[in-house]
Amino acid sequence: MLTEEPGDWADVCRTVEEQGFDVLLAADHLGAASPFVRLATAAATTSRLRLGTYVLNNEFWNPALLAREVATLDQVSGGRFELGLGSGHMKSEFDDAGIPWLPHAERTANLAASLDELDRRLAEGGQEPQPVQRPRPPLLIGGHGPATLTMAAERADTVGFSGLTQRRRRRLGEFSVADSAETLRRVELVRERAAGRGYESSVLIQMVAVTDDVEATAARILEQAGPGTFSEEEPLWENPYLLMGTPQGIADTLLERRDRYGFSHVVTQAPYRDALAEVIPLVRAAEGDV
Numbered sequence: 474m475l476t477e478e479p480g481d482w483a484d485v486c487r488t489v490e491e492q493g494f495d496v497l498l499a500a501d502h503l504g505a506a507s508p509f510v511r512l513a514t515a516a517a518t519t520s521r522l523r524l525g526t527y528v529l530n531n532e533f534w535n536p537a538l539l540a541r542e543v544a545t546l547d548q549v550s551g552g553r554f555e556l557g558l559g560s561g562h563m564k565s566e567f568d569d570a571g572i573p574w575l576p577h578a579e580r581t582a583n584l585a586a587s588l589d590e591l592d593r594r595l596a597e598g599g600q601e602p603q604p605v606q607r608p609r610p611p612l613l614i615g616g617h618g619p620a621t622l623t624m625a626a627e628r629a630d631t632v633g634f635s636g637l638t639q640r641r642r643r644r645l646g647e648f649s650v651a652d653s654a655e656t657l658r659r660v661e662l663v664r665e666r667a668a669g670r671g672y673e674s675s676v677l678i679q680m681v682a683v684t685d686d687v688e689a690t691a692a693r694i695l696e697q698a699g700p701g702t703f704s705e706e707e708p709l710w711e712n713p714y715l716l717m718g719t720p721q722g723i724a725d726t727l728l729e730r731r732d733r734y735g736f737s738h739v740v741t742q743a744p745y746r747d748a749l750a751e752v753i754p755l756v757r758a759a760e761g762d763v
Contacts, residue, residue, distance in 0.1 A: 482506075486515040490522045492750040493757075496555065498527035498740060503566045509542050516550035525555035527677075527740060528615040528633065531583060532561045532572055536590035544595060544604040552605030556591075557613040557633065560584045560621060581620045588612075588628055613675060617651065622659055626666035631673040631738065634659065636714040650679060652704035656713045660734050675738035676730070681745035681752075682717040690717050716741075716749075724755035 489497050497515050499508035512524045524546070529539070547554040560580035561567065567574040575583070594600035596608035604610055614625035615633030625632040636656060637648040651659070660674075684690040691709035695702075703709055709717075713730060716723045730736050741749050 482511060482514055483518040486518045486522070489746070490519045492746070493753040494522070494746075494750070496523040496525055496738070496740075498525045498557070501526060501529045501533065502563070503569050509546055512546055512554070513549055516546065516553065523553050523555055524550055525613065526557040528557035528559035528613065530561035530563075530566070531558055531587050532567065532575070532580060533570065534587070536587045537594065539587070540591055540594040540600045543591070543610060544600050544602050547604035547606055547610050548602055552610075554604070554606070555611045555613060555631075556609075557615055558584065558587070559615045559633075562639070577618070578620070581624065584614075584621075585624060588624075615675070615677070617659065619659075619662060622663050623666045626663040626672065627670070629672060631675050632663050633675045633677065633740075634713075634734075634736070635677045636679070649701060650703050650712060650714050652707050653711055653713055654706070655704075656734060664735075673737045674735045675740055676713060676734070676736040678716055678739055678741040678745070678749075679714045680716070681723070681741055681748040682715075683720060683723070683748045683751065684717055685719060687717050716752075720751040721755055723752045724759060727752065727756055728759055 486497060497512075497519070499506075499511045501508050508526050508529065512526070515522065515524050543554065543556055560577070560583070564574050592609065595604055595610075611630040612628070613631040613633050614621065614629040615635055616622060616625065617635045617637055622632065622634075634656065636651040638651065639648060663672075663674075680694065682690050682694070687710045694709060694715075703712060709715060713734060713736075716726060718726065727736075727739060739749075
């Protein structure tokens with residue numbers, strides 16, 4: 474679960490663990506709390522939760538310093554850390570930090586170079602302290618574009634499907650959400666590029682709506698989102714990055730999408746934590762029946 478909740482952070486961490494979530498994730502954005510400080514606190518206040526970044530902006534991090542943070546957090550968490558890394562997509566944050574906004578191809582190349590250096594330091598012994606998990610903590614690469622997904626297929630332990638594309642001729646940060654057909658194309662791309670290499674798949678759910686009336690709920694979402702955000706070719710409740718329905722209906726949908734797209738991990742934002750928590754025991758009960 475991806476969280477940026479206010480309030481007593483230690484209490485939030487304990488609640489997330491009690492609700493049955495498996496992983497607690499921290500984002501990497503200016504204007505939000507430090508991901509490593511948050512996760513270090515989570516490590517000290519939980520015992521079972523895996524802890525991860527979703528995802529770090531590679532352009533913000535020197536790989537030598539990042540290797541130190543990764544290894545240290547893996548140590549203090551007892552080997553529970555998972556590194557999520559991406560190339561960055563919010564130009565406004567680059568401008569605010571005084572970091573050059575490079576073309577996507579250059580940011581992707583920089584991400585590949587950082588992965589090489591991280592592997593050298595974490596897996597080959599160029600970093601002290603060393604992480605608990607060997608040869609390095611699990612790696613997630615998140616994105617939607619073909620170049621990023623190809624890199625994830627070839628190098629990551631988990632491929633993170635975000636489903637978001639920058640809208641043409643709109644200000645940076647305005648996205649469209651992929652539909653089922655486009656998502657299947659991306660999934661097939663990853664399967665092809667992985668060439669039989671084992672990996673997990675993670676999907677970022679943009680909204681969870683517990684409702685008995687999916688059509689009315691979909692109409693409200695479409696009105697708020699505006700034209701161009703979602704495809705008009707399929708009902709909104711079939712979009713792979715949204716969940717709506719009764720708790721049992723959502724549980725059934727998650728299992729269906731696991732079979733269709735291969736999504737083995739589901740991530741959502743903090744506002745939808747309680748809604749998704751209702752679904753967790755239903756999914757686990759259904760898995761126990763198969």
